[in-house]
Amino acid sequence: MLARRSxxxxxxxxxxxxxxxxxxxxxxxxxCERGCQAMVVGMGCAAPDACRLRALGVVEGTRVTVVDSxxxxxxxxxxxxxxxxxxxxxxxVVVPMDVAHGAAPDQASxxxxxxxSHT
Amino acid sequence: MSAxxxxxxxxxxxxxxxxxxxxxxxxxxxxxxxxxxxxxxxxALTGMRQQVGNFPGVTVERVEGSYRGPAGERVGVLDLPxxxxxxxxxxxxxxxxxxxxxxxxxxxxPDVVLVVLDAQNxxxxxxxxxxxxxxxxxxxxxxxxxxAAEAAGMRIDVPELIAELGITVIPTVATRxxxxxxxxxxxxxxxxxxxxxxxxxxxxxxxxxxAPLEAxxxxxxxxxxxxxxxxxxxxxxxxxxxxLAGVVGLDEELARARAALERADVNPLSLEAxxxxxxxxxxxxxTVTRPRHEERTASDRVDTVLLHRVWGVVIFVALMAVxxxxxFSWAAPLQGVIESGIGLLARGVEALLPAGDLRxxxxxxxxxxxxxxxxxxxxxxxxxxFIGFLEDSGYMARAAFVMDRLMRRVGLHGRSFIxxxxxxxxxxxxxxxxxxxxxPKDRLATIMVVPLMSCSARLPVYALLIGAFIPPVAVAGVxxxxxxxxxxxxxxxxxxxLVAAAVFKRTLLRGPVRPMILELPPYRLPxxxxxxxxxxxxxxxxxxxxxxxxLALSVxxxxxxxxxxxxxxxxxxxxxxxxxxxEQSALGRMGHAIEPAVRPLGYDWKIGVSMVSSFAAREVxxxxxxxxxGVGGAADDGSQTQALRERLRAERSPVTGRVVxxxxxxxxxxxxxxxxxxxxxxxxxxxxxxxxxxxxxxxAAFQFGYMLVLAYGGAWLVYHGGRALGFAG
Numbered sequence: 001m002l003a004r005r006s007x008x009x010x011x012x013x014x015x016x017x018x019x020x021x022x023x024x025x026x027x028x029x030x031x032c033e034r035g036c037q038a039m040v041v042g043m044g045c046a047a048p049d050a051c052r053l054r055a056l057g058v059v060e061g062t063r064v065t066v067v068d069s070x071x072x073x074x075x076x077x078x079x080x081x082x083x084x085x086x087x088x089x090x091x092x093v094v095v096p097m098d099v100a101h102g103a104a105p106d107q108a109s110x111x112x113x114x115x116x117s118h119t
Numbered sequence: 120m121s122a123x124x125x126x127x128x129x130x131x132x133x134x135x136x137x138x139x140x141x142x143x144x145x146x147x148x149x150x151x152x153x154x155x156x157x158x159x160x161x162x163a164l165t166g167m168r169q170q171v172g173n174f175p176g177v178t179v180e181r182v183e184g185s186y187r188g189p190a191g192e193r194v195g196v197l198d199l200p201x202x203x204x205x206x207x208x209x210x211x212x213x214x215x216x217x218x219x220x221x222x223x224x225x226x227x228x229p230d231v232v233l234v235v236l237d238a239q240n241x242x243x244x245x246x247x248x249x250x251x252x253x254x255x256x257x258x259x260x261x262x263x264x265x266x267a268a269e270a271a272g273m274r275i276d277v278p279e280l281i282a283e284l285g286i287t288v289i290p291t292v293a294t295r296x297x298x299x300x301x302x303x304x305x306x307x308x309x310x311x312x313x314x315x316x317x318x319x320x321x322x323x324x325x326x327x328x329x330a331p332l333e334a335x336x337x338x339x340x341x342x343x344x345x346x347x348x349x350x351x352x353x354x355x356x357x358x359x360x361x362x363l364a365g366v367v368g369l370d371e372e373l374a375r376a377r378a379a380l381e382r383a384d385v386n387p388l389s390l391e392a393x394x395x396x397x398x399x400x401x402x403x404x405x406t407v408t409r410p411r412h413e414e415r416t417a418s419d420r421v422d423t424v425l426l427h428r429v430w431g432v433v434i435f436v437a438l439m440a441v442x443x444x445x446x447f448s449w450a451a452p453l454q455g456v457i458e459s460g461i462g463l464l465a466r467g468v469e470a471l472l473p474a475g476d477l478r479x480x481x482x483x484x485x486x487x488x489x490x491x492x493x494x495x496x497x498x499x500x501x502x503x504x505f506i507g508f509l510e511d512s513g514y515m516a517r518a519a520f521v522m523d524r525l526m527r528r529v530g531l532h533g534r535s536f537i538x539x540x541x542x543x544x545x546x547x548x549x550x551x552x553x554x555x556x557x558x559p560k561d562r563l564a565t566i567m568v569v570p571l572m573s574c575s576a577r578l579p580v581y582a583l584l585i586g587a588f589i590p591p592v593a594v595a596g597v598x599x600x601x602x603x604x605x606x607x608x609x610x611x612x613x614x615x616x617l618v619a620a621a622v623f624k625r626t627l628l629r630g631p632v633r634p635m636i637l638e639l640p641p642y643r644l645p646x647x648x649x650x651x652x653x654x655x656x657x658x659x660x661x662x663x664x665x666x667x668x669x670l671a672l673s674v675x676x677x678x679x680x681x682x683x684x685x686x687x688x689x690x691x692x693x694x695x696x697x698x699x700x701x702e703q704s705a706l707g708r709m710g711h712a713i714e715p716a717v718r719p720l721g722y723d724w725k726i727g728v729s730m731v732s733s734f735a736a737r738e739v740x741x742x743x744x745x746x747x748x749g750v751g752g753a754a755d756d757g758s759q760t761q762a763l764r765e766r767l768r769a770e771r772s773p774v775t776g777r778v779v780x781x782x783x784x785x786x787x788x789x790x791x792x793x794x795x796x797x798x799x800x801x802x803x804x805x806x807x808x809x810x811x812x813x814x815x816x817x818x819a820a821f822q823f824g825y826m827l828v829l830a831y832g833g834a835w836l837v838y839h840g841g842r843a844l845g846f847a848g
Contacts, residue, residue, distance in 0.1 A: 045634065047388065051355050052636055054392035055204035057243045061393065067419055071428045072635060078242040083520045085635030
């Protein structure tokens with residue numbers, strides 16, 4: 001399994017209503033944990049898979065939320081739930097976003113991804 | 120497929136007269152993302168007036184229906200396969216695109232396109248709609264499942280949406296039939312309205328880069344709006360599809376357009392998605408109000424359990440066990456009713472006709488055959504009801520996701536799971552549904568192993584043998600040994616299918632596994648009406664396609680068992696006479712001829728005959744046994760299967776005097792039927808789906824051969840293994 005990397009909150013973005021994207025922090029989608037929000041910045045998968053993902057709404061610049069990461073990836077994308085296998089989740093490059101501004105889907109029940117660090 | 124010059128697009132704006140009746144006919148193509156309730160809407164629109172066929176040349180299922188429009192005209196609706204886009208990443212989506220462009224063989228270009236939009240998922244659904252708007256065909260949108268969207272706290276401003284899209288949008292709740300009349304009127308009026316068109320403008324550098332490509336496409340005869348659609352769509356594809364084969368110099372022009380875009384710092388691969396979703400984002404912002412915080416939905420909470428890597432699988436297997444138990448116990452009484460009806464008819468014929476060949480043909484051949492066909496109907500109906508329920512409730516996608524891990528282990532994609540599950544009902548539609556698998560080698564491997572999944576045609580064989588030889592002992596209160604034996608047969612077939620797939624993917628069909636990308640729709644309660652329509656459709660399809668073959672075979676078998684006439688000495692008891700007749704008939708001689716081959720399995724010539732006769736369709740086994748043992752149709756108690764079971768239990772070898780059907784023989788026979796490929800229809804469909812012609816038939820022959828080896832080996836192991844362990848053989 002891939003090592004999961006926790007997401008540190010970006011304190012520079014506190015003044016701005018829009019999340020600040022730090023391109024140096026880009027990582028594979030597979031490394032994000034449940035509750036994490038991220039912006040898609042690249043697709044490292046085969047062209048037909050990328051084409052299918054884009055049709056399903058996973059486009060460069062799209063914000064996705066990780067709903068479940070126990071078994072492959074369950075994403076919330078544009079209001080729909082998308083299940084991705086581990087291989088494809090490892091091929092999608094994302095920039096994790098500051099969860100303080102967006103609302104994590106289960107903030108009440110689970111700690112924000114930034115706190116759930118075990119690396 | 121496409122000949123040069125077929126790029127010309129007929130622009131047919133008006134409904135055209137029906138050639139037969141001279142009345143107006145409106146052709147509507149129904150399209151939408153998977154999980155939008157499209158089939159439910161189709162069923163609500165057309166009711167039972169449906170026909171199922173295939174698109175010519177390919178085996179994508181073609182479902183058509185019709186209704187009488189508000190102005191009294193006939194409206195023909197073609198239900199196109201569910202698609203997320205027109206970018207044709209699967210054969211199903213390719214067919215949809217060809218139909219919409221008027222390029223599909225034998226399918227005229229539709230007059231109106233009806234797109235189903237899931238109100239809860241408007242943003243994603245509008246991607247397909249935005250492509251359809253550029254086809255130059257009148258477009259109507261059904262905004263379906265508005266009730267669920269409202270329940271989730273969403274508000275959709277429909278008038279604003281109509282203004283943004285420039286097309287008619289009708290809110291519907293297909294499961295309750297709401298909005299259907301409005302939709303029919305909107306479809307009727309659509310040809311009079313201005314054509315929909317692209318609602319966003321390309322940035323100047325993009326427009327400049329694409330202009331030569333669009334010009335090239337227009338030159339090939341494409342309408343301007345279609346040329347714009349194609350130019351944008353083609354950028355992300357590795358190669359243009361067959362319908363554009365006639366466009367001269369397309370590849371070069373496409374390469375130039377991509378280079379020009381890259382010079383302008385634009386990614387040609389993501390351009391279409393970025394432009395369309397950029398526009399869609401604005402539309403959604405103006406028309407949809409949703410709760411401020413994206414809440415954890417009820418479906419998400421259910422999924423924490425159902426998608427669990429252990430519990431998810433446990434629940435799935437338990438669900439399947441319940442399904443099979445239900446099939447076994449619900450179908451039996453219905454089959455009893457059917458058999459009593461056939462028995463009544465048989466007695467009627469016997470009362471009307473004098474004894475002789477004609478009466479025998481009608482009673483044993485025709486009515487016996489019809490009985491074995493109709494006996495299937497309850498099982499097929501119940502199984503399709505369950506599969507339909509799982510599909511419509513949204514669970515099927517979860518099952519595919521949960522099973523992806525297992526499928527990947529054998530080298531297949533989670534997508535292969537749905538065809539394999541469908542194989543429990545019938546291998547023919549299951550093999551047809553492998554078209555959702557994009558990777559050719561995965562598809563081929565799935566096709567090869569699908570017939571190992573115990574289809575409903577094996578049920579009568581299992582039911583006959585289990586009913587006769589497995590005692591109904593209760594196990595753990597809820598289940599009984601009969602139900603569990605049935606489950607074991609299904610698990611054996613499923614296990615064999617997985618092992619065979621793993622072997623094929625590591626040897627003959629070695630190749631990478633495509634990654635899992637699957638939408639999980641929210642859970643919802645299926646519409647019973649629509650489920651009923653779908654189940655009826657499947658049953659009719661079975662009766663038409665398989666039923667006729669089985670009936671014809673029953674008559675042929677009757678003839679083989681009746682001729683040549685045996686010379687029976689006068690005064691022989693009737694039962695002995697019929698046995699002598701069978702032994703000396705053509706069928707009996709065939710049975711004797713293969714007896715040496717089946718003797719190592721513990722079978723006599725009578726079982727051999729039934730096996731030979733069921734190589735065309737395995738369910739014929741039961742009717743042949745009925746013929747051989749003289750209980751076909753004419754059973755006094757009105758229950759053919761029950762009579763046959765009693766006859767089998769009593770059967771003794773005329774040579775040794777020992778019981779023929781020991782539990783080991785019965786179990787071995789069941790194992791044989793788990794593995795053996797005994798279905799002409801499946802072989803035909805395999806040949807067609809694996810490339811057709813010589814190549815296809817080679818795959819079909821390979822499938823038949825390897826399954827026969829498995830079957831013989833399995834039955835031999837059970838019989839001899841059992842005897843070695845000390846069970847009575």
